[in-house]
Amino acid sequence: MSFSRLSRRILTTTVTVALAAPLLAACADEGGDQFSDHGDALEQAVALPVDAARVNVADAGAGETRVLSYLDVDDERPDQEVTVSVSDGFDQTVMRADAVDTQAPLDAHVDTLTLPLTGVAAPADEPLEGEQEATRDVTFRLSSPEASDLDLMEDLRTTDGFRFGWRAEDTGQVSTVELAAPEDASDEGRALVEAAVMKVISSPVIFPEEEIGVGAVWSVDSRVTGDSTMLRTTTYTVTALDGDRVELDVDVQQRPALGALSLEGVAGAEDLEEQSLSVLNSNTASEGALTVDLTQPLPVDGELTFTTRVIYGGADDARIVQDTTTALEFSAGLDG
Numbered sequence: 001m002s003f004s005r006l007s008r009r010i011l012t013t014t015v016t017v018a019l020a021a022p023l024l025a026a027c028a029d030e031g032g033d034q035f036s037d038h039g040d041a042l043e044q045a046v047a048l049p050v051d052a053a054r055v056n057v058a059d060a061g062a063g064e065t066r067v068l069s070y071l072d073v074d075d076e077r078p079d080q081e082v083t084v085s086v087s088d089g090f091d092q093t094v095m096r097a098d099a100v101d102t103q104a105p106l107d108a109h110v111d112t113l114t115l116p117l118t119g120v121a122a123p124a125d126e127p128l129e130g131e132q133e134a135t136r137d138v139t140f141r142l143s144s145p146e147a148s149d150l151d152l153m154e155d156l157r158t159t160d161g162f163r164f165g166w167r168a169e170d171t172g173q174v175s176t177v178e179l180a181a182p183e184d185a186s187d188e189g190r191a192l193v194e195a196a197v198m199k200v201i202s203s204p205v206i207f208p209e210e211e212i213g214v215g216a217v218w219s220v221d222s223r224v225t226g227d228s229t230m231l232r233t234t235t236y237t238v239t240a241l242d243g244d245r246v247e248l249d250v251d252v253q254q255r256p257a258l259g260a261l262s263l264e265g266v267a268g269a270e271d272l273e274e275q276s277l278s279v280l281n282s283n284t285a286s287e288g289a290l291t292v293d294l295t296q297p298l299p300v301d302g303e304l305t306f307t308t309r310v311i312y313g314g315a316d317d318a319r320i321v322q323d324t325t326t327a328l329e330f331s332a333g334l335d336g
Helices: 013-027 150-157 187-201
Strands: 046-049 054-059 062-066 080-096 111-123 136-142 163-168 174-180 212-214 217-224 230-242 245-256 260-262 276-293 301-313 318-332
Touching: 080 187, 111 187, 150 187, 163 187, 174 187, 187 318, 212 230, 245 301, 276 318
Parallel strands: none
Antiparallel strands: 046 174, 054 217, 062 212, 080 111, 080 318, 111 136, 136 163, 163 174, 217 230, 230 245, 245 276, 260 276, 276 301, 301 318
């Protein structure tokens, strides 16, 4: 759901229904034991399988090249402390076809959750039934989250101690996500944090298996689920390499996985429910730069912002324009 609790289901209800079956099936899987060593009173962890992303190297870069991979599994290394600000925005308008601007904006209004996180990577356990082989188990704990919308704070405080993690390869390729909410978390608080956490996990930095250097460019194609399912292509460019520190420029492009939607039975769309609306255009505006320390699971610095504009239309001249914005900001430490 949206952090701001905006009514954004007018065009996504049918998509949500389509996703319900696989998500419920995933929720039936019991999570692994990576949360069991912590003292917080947590609900049973929910394990969600993740479709493998496709990685394609467009340019290996210049100068000295090497394989970049995460080196965060080390018992002697201190836990990572990082603050992640997750912003979410949604806007929907109905207009005539000749008034539509297909270009997505980057100045959308957003609501922000600030998530101070402490995490560690450990050698991955043997896979449970339905899980893939992995080399790393990453676990993060949430403490003292904050919201730009003060009306959300009462629910958000109940999520202190929320745990999430993932099984992954050294390249960063994630195969399973696990979520575990505190037993006393409110439904609203749990939903807020789960939505924010999934935005973080759905934007991992995945490295290619090939040797690369400064100037290298590669793309990662993935399927991202949420209020609707999007097909996302993330392009990374190495701007600097210094030991375990990697500086990246990041560009995101995405489009809806479904090409047409029905509005039958959707509240607020009674005048259009006889129509099947098609995706006429989708466009993403993005900007981003991240700093990755290969000895840490999450980026240690940087920002990534992208807005996707999707234009729907049917037999008449009306167009429904949806803008969905996501922004992530990473800062080392627990105080941002």
